[in-house]
Amino acid sequence: MARPMGPVRLRRTNYVTLTIGACLCLFILYFLVQDGSDVSTSSPNADSHPIRKPVTAKSKLIGDRSPVRRFNLNNVTITPDPIENQEVVLILTPMARFYQEYWDNLIKLDYPHELISLGFILPKNKEGNAATAALQAQVTKTQKGPLKDRFRSVVIERQDFDPPILSQDEGERHKIENQKARRSSMSRARNSLLFTTLGAETSWVLWLDADIIETPPSLIQDLAAHDKPLIVPNCYQRYTDPETGKPAERPYDFNSWQDSPTAQELASKMDPDDIILEGYREMATYRALMAYMADRVDERDVEVPLDGVGGTALLVKADVHRDGAMFPPFAFYNLIETEGFAKMAKRLGWAATGLPNYKVYHYNE
Amino acid sequence: MARPMGPVRLRRTNYVTLTIGACLCLFILYFLVQDGSDVSTSSPNADSHPIRKPVTAKSKLIGDRSPVRRFNLNNVTITPDPIENQEVVLILTPMARFYQEYWDNLIKLDYPHELISLGFILPKNKEGNAATAALQAQVTKTQKGPLKDRFRSVVIERQDFDPPILSQDEGERHKIENQKARRSSMSRARNSLLFTTLGAETSWVLWLDADIIETPPSLIQDLAAHDKPLIVPNCYQRYTDPETGKPAERPYDFNSWQDSPTAQELASKMDPDDIILEGYREMATYRALMAYMADRVDERDVEVPLDGVGGTALLVKADVHRDGAMFPPFAFYNLIETEGFAKMAKRLGWAATGLPNYKVYHYNE
Numbered sequence: 001m002a003r004p005m006g007p008v009r010l011r012r013t014n015y016v017t018l019t020i021g022a023c024l025c026l027f028i029l030y031f032l033v034q035d036g037s038d039v040s041t042s043s044p045n046a047d048s049h050p051i052r053k054p055v056t057a058k059s060k061l062i063g064d065r066s067p068v069r070r071f072n073l074n075n076v077t078i079t080p081d082p083i084e085n086q087e088v089v090l091i092l093t094p095m096a097r098f099y100q101e102y103w104d105n106l107i108k109l110d111y112p113h114e115l116i117s118l119g120f121i122l123p124k125n126k127e128g129n130a131a132t133a134a135l136q137a138q139v140t141k142t143q144k145g146p147l148k149d150r151f152r153s154v155v156i157e158r159q160d161f162d163p164p165i166l167s168q169d170e171g172e173r174h175k176i177e178n179q180k181a182r183r184s185s186m187s188r189a190r191n192s193l194l195f196t197t198l199g200a201e202t203s204w205v206l207w208l209d210a211d212i213i214e215t216p217p218s219l220i221q222d223l224a225a226h227d228k229p230l231i232v233p234n235c236y237q238r239y240t241d242p243e244t245g246k247p248a249e250r251p252y253d254f255n256s257w258q259d260s261p262t263a264q265e266l267a268s269k270m271d272p273d274d275i276i277l278e279g280y281r282e283m284a285t286y287r288a289l290m291a292y293m294a295d296r297v298d299e300r301d302v303e304v305p306l307d308g309v310g311g312t313a314l315l316v317k318a319d320v321h322r323d324g325a326m327f328p329p330f331a332f333y334n335l336i337e338t339e340g341f342a343k344m345a346k347r348l349g350w351a352a353t354g355l356p357n358y359k360v361y362h363y364n365e
Numbered sequence: 366m367a368r369p370m371g372p373v374r375l376r377r378t379n380y381v382t383l384t385i386g387a388c389l390c391l392f393i394l395y396f397l398v399q400d401g402s403d404v405s406t407s408s409p410n411a412d413s414h415p416i417r418k419p420v421t422a423k424s425k426l427i428g429d430r431s432p433v434r435r436f437n438l439n440n441v442t443i444t445p446d447p448i449e450n451q452e453v454v455l456i457l458t459p460m461a462r463f464y465q466e467y468w469d470n471l472i473k474l475d476y477p478h479e480l481i482s483l484g485f486i487l488p489k490n491k492e493g494n495a496a497t498a499a500l501q502a503q504v505t506k507t508q509k510g511p512l513k514d515r516f517r518s519v520v521i522e523r524q525d526f527d528p529p530i531l532s533q534d535e536g537e538r539h540k541i542e543n544q545k546a547r548r549s550s551m552s553r554a555r556n557s558l559l560f561t562t563l564g565a566e567t568s569w570v571l572w573l574d575a576d577i578i579e580t581p582p583s584l585i586q587d588l589a590a591h592d593k594p595l596i597v598p599n600c601y602q603r604y605t606d607p608e609t610g611k612p613a614e615r616p617y618d619f620n621s622w623q624d625s626p627t628a629q630e631l632a633s634k635m636d637p638d639d640i641i642l643e644g645y646r647e648m649a650t651y652r653a654l655m656a657y658m659a660d661r662v663d664e665r666d667v668e669v670p671l672d673g674v675g676g677t678a679l680l681v682k683a684d685v686h687r688d689g690a691m692f693p694p695f696a697f698y699n700l701i702e703t704e705g706f707a708k709m710a711k712r713l714g715w716a717a718t719g720l721p722n723y724k725v726y727h728y729n730e
Contacts, residue, residue, distance in 0.1 A: 068504055069518070072489075073525035073557065124437075139433055153434070157565055160438035160684070191689035192438065196565040200522055319525070324556035324691040330712040347695040 071200040078203045078317045080227040082220070083112060087203035088152070089220055090318070092119045093210050094189045096127060098134035099363055101213035107142060111220040113151050119197040121157045121189050131210075132156065155197055159189055176280050183275075183337040187329035190311070190337070198321055205321060207314040207338075214238075214361035215313065222358065223315040226303065229350035230320060230342065232256050233358040234294050235312040251291030252362040254279035255310030255339055256354050258288040267334040275336045278308070293356035306352040311338035313360045320350045436565040443568045443682045445592040447585070448477060452568035453517070454585055455683070457484045458575050459554045461492060463499035464728055466578035472507060476585040478516050484562040486522045486554050496575075497521065520562055524554055541645050548640075548702040552694035555676070555702070563686055570686060572679040572703075579603075579726035580678065587723065588680040591668065594715035595685060595707065597621050598723040599659050600677040616656030617727040619644035620675030620704055621719050623653040632699040640701045643673070658721035671717040676703035678725045685715045 077085045089111060093102075109116070120135060122128040135156065143150050190207070198205065206220060212235070216222060223231050235253035240246070255278055263276055263285040270276070277283055293304060311327075325348055328340035335343050342352045442450045454476060458467075474481070485500060487493040500521065508515050555572070563570065571585060577600070581587060588596050600618035605611070620643055628641055628650040635641070642648055658669060676692075690713055693705035700708050707717045 068501075068508060068521070070501075070521045070523075071561075072523045076525075136433075136435075143433060155565075156433070156435045158435075158437045160441070188688050192687040195560060195563045195687050195689075196436075198560045200520075200561040322557040322560050323553050324560075324694055326689040326691060328712075329689055347693075 073200060073322075076201055076203055076318070078319060080225050082203060082224045083115075085203075086115060087224075088115050088117065088199075088201055089204045089206055090117045090119060090197060090199075090202045091206045091208055092190070092193050092197065093121075093208050094186060094193060095120050095122050095131055095135065095210035097210065098131040098138075099211060099213055100134075100138075101363065102210055103135075103138045103142075105213055105215055106208075107149055108217045109215075109219060110217040113149060115152060116220075117152045117197070117202070118154045119157070119193050120155070121159055121193040123159050123162070123189075125162065128158065132158065157193060157196065159192065161185070161188060176277060176282060179277050180275055180336065184329040187327040187337045187340075190327040191329070194321060194326065198318065202318040205316045205318055207311045207316065209312040209362075211363040212312055212360055213363050216358075216360075219313070219360070220315070222300075223355075226301070226353065226355070228303075228353040229317045230309060230314065230345055230352040231355065232290075232306065232309045232314045232352065233355050233360050234290055235310060235362055236294075236359045237362045237364055239364055249359075249361070251289075251294070253310040253312045254289055254291050255308055256290040256306050257285075257308045258290075258305065259307040260286045260288065262286040270334050272334070273331050274334060275331045276334050278339070290354040290356050293354075294359065296357050298357075300355065300358045302355065302357055304354045304356055306354040307342060307346070308335065308339035309342040309352050309354070311341075312362060314338065316345075317350075320345050320348070323348045323350075325350065438565060438687075441566055441568055441683070443684060445590050447568060447589045448480075450568075451480060452589075453480050453482065453564075453566055454569045454571055455482045455484060455562060455564075455567045456571045456573055457555070457558050457562065458486075458573050459551060459558060460485050460487050460496055460500065460575035462575065463496040463503075464576060464578055465499075465503075466728065467575055468500075468503045468507075470578055470580055471573075472514055473582045474580075474584060475582040478514060480517060481585075482517045482562070482567070483519045484522070484558050485520070486524055486558040488524050488527070488554075490527065493523065497523065522558060522561065524557065526550070526553060541642060541647060544642050545640055545701065549694040552692040552702045552705070555692040556694070559686060559691065563683065567683040570681045570683055572676045572681065574677040574727075576728040577677055577725055578728050581723075581725075584678070584725070585680070587665075588720075591666070591718065591720070593668075593718040594682045595674060595679065595710055595717040596720065597655075597671065597674045597679045597717065598720050598725050599655055600675060600727055601659075601724045602727045602729050604729055614724075614726070616654075616659070618675040618677045619654055619656050620673055621655040621671050622650075622673045623655075623670065624672040625651045625653065627651040635699050637699070638696050639699060640696045641699050643704070655719040655721050658719075659724065661722050663722075665720065665723045667720065667722055669719045669721055671719040672707060672711070673700065673704035674707040674717045674719070676706075677727060679703065681710075682715075685710050685713070688713045688715075690715065 077087060079085050079087065082089065091106070106118075118139075122132050122135070139154050139156070143154065194205070204220070204224060206223075215233075219233075223233065234251070234256070236249045237252040238247060238249050241248040257278060266276055266283070266285065276285060278285060278287065278289070287308075290304060290306065296302070316325075325341060325345040327337050328344060329336070332340040333343050345352065442452060444450050444452065447454065456471070471483075483504075487497050487500070504519050504521070508519065559570070569585070569589060571588075580598075584598075588598065599616070599621070601614045602617040603612060603614050606613040622643060631641055631648070631650065641650060643650060643652065643654070652673075655669060655671065661667070681690075690706060690710040692702050693709060694701070697705040698708050710717065
């Protein structure tokens with residue numbers, strides 16, 4: 001009886017194995033389909049396969065290497081109630097140095113993190129390497145931490161061009177003769193980051209500089225509630241008053257302004273390649289600076305129209321960028337970077353708004 | 366002996382099942398890891414999860430919703446030998462009408478299709494709906510067809526703004542008074558498409574109009590071999606000579622040109638919002654048009670420097686776009702769309718080149 005038992009056992013074993021195998025195959029198929037549908041409806045980027053891996057094992061198995069993705073740009077809403085409408089916000093940060101306070105503040109933003117994608121670009125130099133390492137450590141920690149803290153996705157890019165000035169020292173950085181090269185390079189970094197991370201499903205882009213260390217946790221929804229194409233809070237800096245020894249604050253970002261006849265006159269006499277800079281004694285523009293318009297702590301929602309904007313914190317409807325508005329690395333109407341961006345947006349029909357009493361704070365170096 | 370046999374069989378079954386189960390589990394894990402690494406190294410877009418699905422089944426299972434992707438833009442090569450270096454080409458086509466000949470020509474391009482991503486944008490009107498349906502049918506057919514024909518990925522977008530002129534009739538479309546609105550709208554479409562599909566790993570962008578129905582199959586590698594930031598072949602049109610009844614060809618695209626003192630003089634007297642248009646008797650610019658420079662069939666590689674470019678077929682190094690060069694929907698130095706793009710690229714330090722004897726052909730309406 002030993003001989004016939006073999007086949008019998010074997011056959012029974014086969015049935016059980018086949019059943020379990022079939023279940024597991026269904027499980028695998030579930031993942032394949034799951035994955036396929038994710039890719040085909042979500043990733044708006046045209047290049048979704050790794051270089052040097054033209055035909056992946058998976059694509060051979062499922063018999064199709066090429067997901068087709070369709071987007072109706074009408075279906076991406078951009079509304080004053082972005083949480084209710086589950087709108088995706090892309091926070092973009094060019095980063096030369098990593099400040100822990102920046103990250104801590106970012107984590108505290110109470111816009112649902114599963115709707116926030118992060119994009120960073122860092123220079124390819126020694127300082128950039130250190131910042132990248134520090135950033136990656138925090139990203140890893142957060143993305144492995146409590147679910148509510150984890151962001152939708154994180155992209156970290158390294159620049160493929162050198163920054164013009166090696167020193168991030170504040171004095172050196174702000175010298176007027178270094179400004180054009182510095183801000184042109186910053187524009188290129190912003191554009192690289194923007195062009196490679198903006199998707200068809202992005203509703204809002206929040207530009208947030210790496211040295212912004214304090215904002216209200218409700219920053220995104222507060223700004224979005226104004227329903228403006230470009231909106232910018234007032235960037236201040238906390239310090240200790242040397243005379244009184246008490247905490248105080250002072251205006252920091254002077255790039256948000258309303259134009260003046262003097263500045264326009266100045267521009268009309270300039271070479272098209274020259275740029276007007278704000279906040280320098282050598283070049284008095286008599287523009288109305290938002291930095292000096294903060295007057296009422298309790299009227300945070302007061303709006304002012306702006307002609308130039310700073311990029312320390314700046315919320316932009318994604319359609320403004322999709323229309324083509326970028327950060328000119330060249331003199332554009334004698335303006336550059338974020339100020340040139342506001343001008344370009346205006347040329348596209350999108351006006352800028354400022355919130356003089358809504359403050360965010362810059363790191364004090 | 367019947368009773369003890371049961372457990373014995375069962376135990377044996379268990380071993381076999383466990384082994385098979387373990388293998389299948391490893392298989393599943395392979396897919397999970399495979400999938401994870403795909404996402405984390407390939408999709409350069411920050412928004413890779415579908416809207417209204419903040420926490421997917423998969424992310425719950427693998428305990429992390431948020432892939433972190435790192436890119437070193439230095440590692441994306443852009444070389445004269447893009448096939449050897451496995452460089453990804455993004456072909457972008459704004460499409461108002463679908464021509465089968467366009468698709469047939471696209472399929473015939475012999476650049477490895479697994480390195481070609483396609484991006485389309487179509488207007489949201491009746492004609493756009495028809496074109497979308499026809500395009501989708503062909504995309505589906507190709508992506509399910511022979512592996513060598515299948516493209517790396519395909520994105521189809523629908524515009525969220527209305528085209529200014531409803532008729533795609535050639536006469537109406539080319540009327541001088543309709544040109545600014547038409548080309549401004551075209552610029553917005555190009556920018557939307559570009560900003561949402563360009564990735565960190567894209568090396569080249571080939572702009573290819575939907576009415577280009579004949580190109581050499583080696584178009585991409587031929588143009589890339591010149592190693593120029595922007596390069597444009599000569600766009601002609603085949604027709605039947607009414608006098609001889611024989612096949613003939615004539616220049617079609619007049620947007621590729623070298624600037625002239627007359628045009629510069631014209632611009633200097635214009636309102637900054639006005640645009641200079643090429644190919645209209647009413648506005649003689651005396652620019653040197655590449656359309657008329659084709660002289661030698663056998664010297665396909667002759668290069669000429671250009672100041673304005675057309676977009677019927679136009680190969681651009683992705684870095685030019687990543688730097689910020691886009692298609693101005695507004696008058697930019699009195700230029701618009703692709704001609705404005707060439708000017709903007711030049712402002713960024715990237716010059717345009719034309720190949721007068723290298724021809725591509727436009728549909729004959």
